[in-house]
Amino acid sequence: xxxxxxxxxxxxxxxxxxxxxxxxxxxxxxxxxxxxxxxxxxxxxxxxxxxxxxxxxxxxxxxxxxxxxxxxxxxxxxxxxxxxxxxxxxxxxxxxxxxxxxxxxxxxxxxxxxxxxxxxxxxxxxxxxxxxxxxxxxxxxxxxxxxxxxxxxxxxxxxxxxxxxxxxxxxxxxxxxxxxxxxxxxxxxxxxxxxxxxxxxxxxxxxxxxxxxxxxxxxxxxxxxxxxxxxxxxxxxxxxxxxxxxxxxxxxxxxxxxxxxxxxxxxxxxxxxxxxxxxxxxxxxxxxxxxxxxxxxxxxxxxxxxxxxxxxxxxxxxxxxxxxxxxxxxxxxxxxxxxxxxxxxxxxxxxxxxxxxxxxxxxxxxxxxxxxxxxxxxxxxxxxxxx
Amino acid sequence: xxxxxxxxxxxxxxxxxxxxxxxxxxxxxxxxxxxxxxxxxxxxxxxxxxxxxxxxxxxxxxxxxxxxxxxxxxxxxxxxxxxxxxxxxxxxxxxxxxxxxxxxxxxxxxxxxxxxxxxxxxxxxxxxxxxxxxxxxxxxxxxxxxxxxxxxxxxxxxxxxxxxxxxxxxxxxxxxxxxxxxxxxxxxxxxxxxxxxxxxxxxxxxxxxxxxxxxxxxxxxxxxxxxxxxxxxxxxxxxxxxxxxxxxxxxxxxxxxxxxxxxxxxxxxxxxxxxxxxxxxxxxxxxxxxxxxxxxxxxxxxxxxxxxxxxxxxxxxxxxxxxxxxxxxxxxxxxxxxxxxxxxxxxxxxxxxxxxxxxxxxxxxxxxxxxxxxxxxxxxxxxxxxx
Numbered sequence: 167x168x169x170x171x172x173x174x175x176x177x178x179x180x181x182x183x184x185x186x187x188x189x190x191x192x193x194x195x196x197x198x199x200x201x202x203x204x205x206x207x208x209x210x211x212x213x214x215x216x217x218x219x220x221x222x223x224x225x226x227x228x229x230x231x232x233x234x235x236x237x238x239x240x241x242x243x244x245x246x247x248x249x250x251x252x253x254x255x256x257x258x259x260x261x262x263x264x265x266x267x268x269x270x271x272x273x274x275x276x277x278x279x280x281x282x283x284x285x286x287x288x289x290x291x292x293x294x295x296x297x298x299x300x301x302x303x304x305x306x307x308x309x310x311x312x313x314x315x316x317x318x319x320x321x322x323x324x325x326x327x328x329x330x331x332x333x334x335x336x337x338x339x340x341x342x343x344x345x346x347x348x349x350x351x352x353x354x355x356x357x358x359x360x361x362x363x364x365x366x367x368x369x370x371x372x373x374x375x376x377x378x379x380x381x382x383x384x385x386x387x388x389x390x391x392x393x394x395x396x397x398x399x400x401x402x403x404x405x406x407x408x409x410x411x412x413x414x415x416x417x418x419x420x421x422x423x424x425x426x427x428x429x430x431x432x433x434x435x436x437x438x439x440x441x442x443x444x445x446x447x448x449x450x451x452x453x454x455x456x457x458x459x460x461x462x463x464x465x466x467x468x469x470x471x472x473x474x475x476x477x478x479x480x481x482x483x484x485x486x487x488x489x490x491x492x493x494x495x496x497x498x499x500x501x502x503x504x505x506x507x508x509x510x511x512x513x514x515x516x517x518x519x520x521x522x523x524x525x526x527x528x529x530x531x532x533x534x535x536x537x538x539x540x541x542x543x544x545x546x547x548x549x550x551x552x553x
Numbered sequence: 554x555x556x557x558x559x560x561x562x563x564x565x566x567x568x569x570x571x572x573x574x575x576x577x578x579x580x581x582x583x584x585x586x587x588x589x590x591x592x593x594x595x596x597x598x599x600x601x602x603x604x605x606x607x608x609x610x611x612x613x614x615x616x617x618x619x620x621x622x623x624x625x626x627x628x629x630x631x632x633x634x635x636x637x638x639x640x641x642x643x644x645x646x647x648x649x650x651x652x653x654x655x656x657x658x659x660x661x662x663x664x665x666x667x668x669x670x671x672x673x674x675x676x677x678x679x680x681x682x683x684x685x686x687x688x689x690x691x692x693x694x695x696x697x698x699x700x701x702x703x704x705x706x707x708x709x710x711x712x713x714x715x716x717x718x719x720x721x722x723x724x725x726x727x728x729x730x731x732x733x734x735x736x737x738x739x740x741x742x743x744x745x746x747x748x749x750x751x752x753x754x755x756x757x758x759x760x761x762x763x764x765x766x767x768x769x770x771x772x773x774x775x776x777x778x779x780x781x782x783x784x785x786x787x788x789x790x791x792x793x794x795x796x797x798x799x800x801x802x803x804x805x806x807x808x809x810x811x812x813x814x815x816x817x818x819x820x821x822x823x824x825x826x827x828x829x830x831x832x833x834x835x836x837x838x839x840x841x842x843x844x845x846x847x848x849x850x851x852x853x854x855x856x857x858x859x860x861x862x863x864x865x866x867x868x869x870x871x872x873x874x875x876x877x878x879x880x881x882x883x884x885x886x887x888x889x890x891x892x893x894x895x896x897x898x899x900x901x902x903x904x905x906x907x908x909x910x911x912x913x914x915x916x917x918x919x920x921x922x923x924x925x926x927x928x929x930x931x932x933x934x935x936x937x938x939x940x
Contacts, residue, residue: 230713262666264670264821268815282651283649290715326617328618328677424831427655428655429650429714
């Protein structure tokens, strides 16, 4: 017991040494400077200097990032480990003070950030991560990047400030050229599933910006990681209609700020969601909690694009989902079932399980064709007292 | 060695058990429902129900947050530990993918978030954290909250995506009624100090919103944690002037969004900084890196306030700081030393160490008195190639 306590008290030193030994091949490469594709003899002084600077820069970055070149099974720094017989990834996270909203529950944006983070750390552990944003070595060679085409997140229960979570993530095949990535977010203490998510990814040529087939070389890298398990069992995918300018809510002239751009120089996914949700009136946001969001991505949004966010409450959604059982009662009582009227109505609210649904569209302002950035659908339930 | 490796491979299970045993007093309280300050006999059914709901809610939250009621020395979940002879706190963090900007270096906003997070985790470890935003049990009893009056962050080097950091934080006395909190951010691998920060905090009555003396009860709680060490040695504090509407840059009609509010229902500090920095033209932000920011807080900003952000380049700053040595040369050559002209000037840029300085003001729109939210000063240096 004494030895055990001592180990528990000095975890950082112990793990530090252990980590160093196991996955720090880059450390050694600092003194070894290789100039890629450059013959030292034929370079001018200036070329030589810039090549050296460039290589030194990459080496320093490699050392500081410490990206492994072979598969790792445990990462103490990120509190991550390989699961699912060697192909899935689990990471433990604590909800931080700035990841929660005024009600102390984690924001949807923080959830999306954590999904991105664990996905990238999964690739990190695989030994396949090149310098790109989740791209493998094979993808780098073919000048390919990942782009997300669909994302769905279901939230049953919002974690609170200080709560400890386990996030599992894994990948699977999606058709011939795509990849599915799923996640499960659980309470570390009880194992209760708080949220689940699924997404579909395809490859795009970084230069031409056209979608690409999956090269055999890349398939060989990632297919061994594919498993069949699905976090969300998809029924037939329901079509999300394209909204037009008759949509009930609209925010115009949205301009990406420098701080909204990610490592790919694109407007971050999280910013999309913020723009979408901000069209919904505050009093609805305050009284409701998002339970589901589906995003269908259509095109990239760059730093100079001006964006419109459209939003339409979905009256059908109310009828079909939450009030399926209560339809007759409501009609008998002569209530309009429009989402806006339901909101705050004591009688109907007492049914407790009615849901609001919204259809969303983000589009580039001023373009008539190919103007859609992302279509979305959100579902909301009335907030209960407990977070 | 064999035992050692085994422990290293299964850290989560081991630490989980260890943690549970040491600081989970709340877990036991789930079945014990106590109604604070309510006589069960005199309550109506409704009162009773709401009291029970309220207590059940608090208990559930306590269990999920697991805030310790006695001092802890190690927190494996947050990778934190008590240092400095029992009064300081150190936490290891890995820079996450969404905490960096387009250049893969951590954003100032993420740094500020991490400072807040480690400060709160320090209080968490102390066993003094009540349910508030860093408030102690004594502060809760006196209905007091912390408000920050001054914050200064110096960044020498920006960590990059995936880099492992150690953040140290500790507190000291500031006058009779205030508290100083300092931080050091270091590379975990090399020990190199990347950033340092200091801040001053005072207490405010939550109801009256007036500043308060530090009650003896609170002093008794926190004074044992005070140490003298300072992360930034302050010279005489330079006054930050109040800008007026003649300021060169101005962003008007800034409205806090729901997602900008923190647990205290106030506009988050990080949002203030974003508003400040967004007044600086993009081409300057792209070519420069912030090396220092000072914030002087004057009043709270609520969710319904409309905010103006003013910004003035500081010509004196250039003369006094970066170009102290080059002043004569520059004047001889007839160059204007205005910050805007220096920017992008090949000749002067070759001096390499010139700095830009800006004075900032966030104010409530439409109020003539007591309209200042925060005054600021930022200092910037030219970006080098390497992050």
